[in-house]
Amino acid sequence: MNTEDQRDAIDRLYERLAPVEPPVDFVARVMTRASQGEVAHWAGWQRVLFGCGYVAALVVLAVLAFLTGLAFERSGLRDLLALAIHDFSAVSESPSVYVAAVRDAVPWLHLLAIVGDLALLALATRLVLKVSAPESSGATAPSG
Amino acid sequence: MTFWAWAGRHGTAVKFGSILAAVLLLAGGLVLGMSQASGNPAPVEELGTTPPASLAKQTDHYIVGTIALVLPARREAIVRRRNGQLVQVSFDTSTVVRRDRASQAQTALRRGTRVIVLGEPMNGRLHAQVVTITGQAPVRPAAPARPVGGGGADATKPTAVP
Numbered sequence: 054m055n056t057e058d059q060r061d062a063i064d065r066l067y068e069r070l071a072p073v074e075p076p077v078d079f080v081a082r083v084m085t086r087a088s089q090g091e092v093a094h095w096a097g098w099q100r101v102l103f104g105c106g107y108v109a110a111l112v113v114l115a116v117l118a119f120l121t122g123l124a125f126e127r128s129g130l131r132d133l134l135a136l137a138i139h140d141f142s143a144v145s146e147s148p149s150v151y152v153a154a155v156r157d158a159v160p161w162l163h164l165l166a167i168v169g170d171l172a173l174l175a176l177a178t179r180l181v182l183k184v185s186a187p188e189s190s191g192a193t194a195p196s197g
Numbered sequence: 198m199t200f201w202a203w204a205g206r207h208g209t210a211v212k213f214g215s216i217l218a219a220v221l222l223l224a225g226g227l228v229l230g231m232s233q234a235s236g237n238p239a240p241v242e243e244l245g246t247t248p249p250a251s252l253a254k255q256t257d258h259y260i261v262g263t264i265a266l267v268l269p270a271r272r273e274a275i276v277r278r279r280n281g282q283l284v285q286v287s288f289d290t291s292t293v294v295r296r297d298r299a300s301q302a303q304t305a306l307r308r309g310t311r312v313i314v315l316g317e318p319m320n321g322r323l324h325a326q327v328v329t330i331t332g333q334a335p336v337r338p339a340a341p342a343r344p345v346g347g348g349g350a351d352a353t354k355p356t357a358v359p
Contacts, residue, residue, distance in 0.1 A: 100201060107215075115222040122230020127279060129261030129313070131231060136313055136329055140298045143315075147326045150315045154259035171219060178215045185205035 100184045107177035110170055117167050124160035133158055249275070253282035254321040260284055260314040263334045267306055273322075274306060276314065285322040286314055296330035309334045 076082075125131050133155055137144045144151045204211050252275070265283060266275040272288040294301045306312070311332040316325040 104200075111218060111222060114219060115226050118223045118226020119230040119233075120226075122227040122232075123234045124230075125227065126231040126234030129259065129279070132261045132313055132331070133259060136331075140295060140329060142298065143293075143295050143313075143327050143329045146293050147315060150258055150317065150326055154257065154315055157257040157259065167223070174215065174219060178212060181204060182208050182211055185201045185203075185208070185211075 103177060103180040103184055107174070107181050110174035110177050114167070114170050114174060117163065117170055121160060121163040121167060124163050128158040128160060130155070130158040130160075249283055252285050252321070253278070255284045255286075255318045255323045257318065258315065258323075260286065260312075260323055262312065262314075264306055264308055264310045264312060267308060269304075276312065286316070287319075287322055287324050288328075289324075292316075292325045292328060294328045294330065301330065305330060 133151070137151070260276050260278060262276045262278040262284070264274050265277045268274065274286045274288070276284050276286050278284060288303060292303065294303050294305055296305060306328060310330055311334055313329045313331060314323060314325045315327040315329075316323045318324075
């Protein structure tokens with residue numbers, strides 16, 4: 054048996070193959086296709102839901118900021134902070150009392166609600182970006 | 198171009214835009230709320246020249262308000278909070294009174310003086326440690342004395358209001 058007999062049809066097919074240089078934007082195309090396939094899994098109502106959640110988080114933030122401003126003024130927190138700026142000696146006379154006064158004046162529930170809403174806004178932003186699709190293939194894909 | 202396509206292409210812009218919008222809404226809302234609250238003071242009822250029968254119980258370490266009545270013999274004052282509540286404030290010789298970054302005598306505390314009082318709440322009143330005078334409210338003529346249960350001694354007589 055010579056060498057030619059040992060080679061089968063598959064080997065002969067492999068011999069016909071030649072290395073081909075991939076297109077320059079090959080990786081970009083593949084990544085874009087993959088991204089589009091991922092986006093396609095998101096239903097339209099989910100996009101609308103995330104978008105509404107994003108807008109709602111912004112509106113709630115504005116309302117909470119307004120209510121916190123009201124609470125700042127009504128509790129006298131703004132005056133206490135201004136006191137420390139304009140006459141620090143009044144604060145240094147009894148710093149522990151001043152700290153206790155600021156602690157009493159801070160509207161903690163309002164601040165907690167704002168922190169919670171900011172967390173929701175961050176989550177909504179992340180979801181909005183996740184469901185957003187690139188406009189055209191290869192437009193956002195990294196080069197190389 | 199749809200919003201989603203735009204957002205997909207400009208992820209960084211969406212992130213920074215969200216941060217900017219949050220900061221602007223937060224600052225704008227706070228300023229608007231504070232200006233709204235400062236523009237709507239509580240209705241003021243004239244106190245008269247004797248301590249009122251009912252006073253609000255003080256639990257905080259501070260009061261921001263206006264002196265409604267001074268009782269120097271008892272080293273006390275009645276301070277009206279912004280919400281209209283009246284609170285009893287007591288002094289002693291160690292109480293510091295400040296105005297325009299300088300110490301003042303306790304006699305500087307008069308009816309109509311706007312003050313920030315820092316102290317310790319005790320028995321429903323605030324024992325003042327530092328009183329900072331921040332201004333002077335327009336003084337209205339004192340209402341006629343109303344009968345009050347108890348008191349009546351010289352110690353409860355208010356100071357003459359200039």
